[in-house]
């Protein structure tokens with residue numbers, strides 16, 4: 001194999017290039033990304049970056065790394081088309097780049113709900129460094145922020161805005177916070193934590209339109225029941241959609257993401273997909289798409305290993321995730337969705353630990369500010385509940401004797 005092209009210069013694309021070199025790939029690596037500049041991490045955009053404004057601290061690697069590793073980085077360049085027959089990627093400037101293997105790391109973009117006046121000045125979304133820079137500038141003059149969406153990004157932003165003394169209302173259509181990703185018990189805990197930060201939260205409430213003032217600037221949100229929530233900054237944080245268009249137009253199967261097999265290959269053996277855009281066979285036996293640093297990084301490492309080593313194992317990393325909301329670090333090991341049983345373990349100090357089970361085995365563990373328990377939990381996913389009951393659900397004790405999990 002002579003030439004590997006990676007489309008997308010985010011967390012997963014960057015890791016794929018790095019891991020290929022670590023695995024000994026000596027051929028050409030070309031990264032094509034439509035964002036300007038060096039690859040950077042997104043998680044701090046809704047956390048530390050908002051306070052510090054330090055964009056250099058976001059970089060995944062310094063500029064010298066790409067030169068030293070002979071990785072060609074075409075930033076600010078959009079891939080427009082994949083020609084699978086010729087094994088070439090065409091970029092928007094008309095250039096064609098041949099590949100022996102292609103890695104699709106195109107990530108996701110924010111979902112824009114069909115609300116009137118969504119393009120009014122003062123309406124923001126948060127996905128890129130450019131988004132974060134613009135929000136940061138506005139926040140200094142904001143009195144009341146209205147957040148549409150009570151998921152991770154909306155709540156991280158809400159906590160950060162409260163710390164900056166901005167008053168905040170969060171509007172969430174579901175009856176609980178972070179409903180797609182955490183247990184009802186954890187949703188409830190975070191509702192109280194956000195109340196204690198002084199955030200107003202409207203659950204089971206639909207946004208209907210962005211209100212505008214006489215100059216056409218955003219002035220808040222009109223709710224479906226006719227009430228109005230006034231505010232001078234509106235953040236739309238209603239989830240993401242995977243960037244599948246390139247793959248779909250090239251005839252690859254896409255269903256809530258680019259569908260890949262257990263080794264992260266698409267239906268074309270010369271094309272892999274990873275991270276936010278990849279729908280892969282998950283731990284519960286059905287295809288899942290995870291929006292996390294862990295998935296992007298572990299997928300990338302797996303693809304690099306598979307390309308460089310004969311007969312690799314199928315992809316089998318335990319999913320994990322974190323979210324910093326004010327002083328509270330939520331960590332999730334495993335997948336909390338589809339659980340059929342739950343045990344809430346009160347802790348002598350701090351918040352409870354929540355164990356979620358599926359068909360008698362540990363499926364996920366949710367913790368707040370308890371990193372040691374989270375690390376133990378990652379080793380214990382899929383352990384039968386009887387084994388954990390035998391040691392009184394002391395996860396740190398149980399992890400000492402657990403078999404190592406695949407990473």
Ligand SMILES: Cc1cc2nc3c(=O)[nH]c(=O)nc-3n(C[C@H](O)[C@H](O)[C@H](O)COP(=O)(O)OP(=O)(O)OC[C@H]3O[C@@H](n4cnc5c(N)ncnc54)[C@H](O)[C@@H]3O)c2cc1C
Nearest residue numbers: 008010011012034042043079106107275276291292293296
């Ligand atoms: C504000 C924020 C906070 C987050 N916090 C956390 C957190 O606390 N914990 C956590 O685990 N995860 C967090 N995430 C999610 C995490 O950042 C993503 O899961 C991760 O970045 C996914 O990596 P990726 O490489 O799949 O996609 P991305 O990092 O999104 O990279 C994809 C890149 O491909 C580019 N691209 C798309 N199409 C094309 C094309 N046709 N041509 C060229 N380039 C293209 C995109 O512009 C983008 O630059 C957060 C995300 C955001 C936005």
